Amino acid sequence: MLNIVLFGPPGAGKGTQSENIIAKYGLTHLSTGDLFRKHLGEGTSLGKLAKGYMDQGHLVPDEVVIKMVEDKISSTKETKGFIFDGFPRTTAQANALDEMLSGLEMKISGMIALDVPQDILKERIKERGKTSGRADDQDEEKINTRIKVYLAETLPVAEYYEKQGKFQNINGVGKIDEIFGQISKVIDSY
Ligand code: AMP
Numbered sequence: 001m002l003n004i005v006l007f008g009p010p011g012a013g014k015g016t017q018s019e020n021i022i023a024k025y026g027l028t029h030l031s032t033g034d035l036f037r038k039h040l041g042e043g044t045s046l047g048k049l050a051k052g053y054m055d056q057g058h059l060v061p062d063e064v065v066i067k068m069v070e071d072k073i074s075s076t077k078e079t080k081g082f083i084f085d086g087f088p089r090t091t092a093q094a095n096a097l098d099e100m101l102s103g104l105e106m107k108i109s110g111m112i113a114l115d116v117p118q119d120i121l122k123e124r125i126k127e128r129g130k131t132s133g134r135a136d137d138q139d140e141e142k143i144n145t146r147i148k149v150y151l152a153e154t155l156p157v158a159e160y161y162e163k164q165g166k167f168q169n170i171n172g173v174g175k176i177d178e179i180f181g182q183i184s185k186v187i188d189s190y
Contacts, residue, residue, distance in 0.1 A: 001106060002027060002081035002190060005088070007158060008114035009150045010143070011121040011128070012172050013179065017114065018085045020180045025187060028076050031085040032065055035072065037134075055135055057145035059089055059153060066096045073100065081109070089154045094161070109190040111161040112183055114172030118147060 002025060006014045015031065022029055036054060039047030046068065053060045069087060076082075088094040101107050116124075122143055129137030136142050161167045170182045 001079075001109075002187065003084070003101065003106060003108050004081070004187065004190075005084045005108055005111040005161065006114070007111050007161075008116065008172060009118075009121055009154075010146045011125040012114040012116045013124075013176070014085045014114065016176060017180060017183055018083050020176075021083050021183065021187070024184065025080065027081045027083045028079040029085060030069065030072055030082045030087065032060075032069065032087040032089075033085075035068055036060065055142075057136055057142040057149065059149060062090055062092045062096070065089075065093060066100075069093075069097070070100055073104070084108075088157055091156050091160050094157050108161070108164075108166060110166045110168060110186065111158065112186055113158055113167065113169045114179070115169050116172040120173060121147065 004021065004027070006018055006021070008014055015034075018029055018031065021027060036047065036050040040051055040054075041047070046064070049064065050060045059065075065087065073082070084097070088097050098108070122140075125137050125143050125146075126140075128134070136146065158167055168186045170179065170186070172179060
């Protein structure tokens, strides 16, 4: 089984590259941002709870995210593995994921981080905001908050996987196909 954490700041290209990985390796996509947006669209109580945090560019509390991921993993039958996109975003989430997977006799194969400088991230998010309809993509202040939250709370997750010898950094600037070529090389080495 291949279980990959695709890591990087907002706007790094995780969604785009997840699609490529799924098409080539047949993995199950587990994007916590997409799951929250689905709940929001369906007006569930989880969606309503998450909305307040998402609209401000803050993280949804760990226990809420972890429960949602547990539900998704346990309800997925017959998969070649998962691509975790936008999760884990805190070291508490990374710990919970390791525990969850070991209980199922599964493990993370590796983390692939997409490295993109801040000025390019901001441009990409604003460009995406023109068509994504995402409130959190359209406001400079919220974009800045998301990047700050990433640096303060999410970046330590890279170190978490580095300590396990599972971290690979990739240049996330350039042609989508070329970046995907680099990602594929890493995945093929697992
Ligand atoms: P994303 O689509 O991954 O950029 O996520 C959009 C928003 O959903 C984030 O800004 C957070 O408010 C929330 N979110 C998504 N994934 C997580 C997570 N793993 N932990 C906490 N909040 C999350």
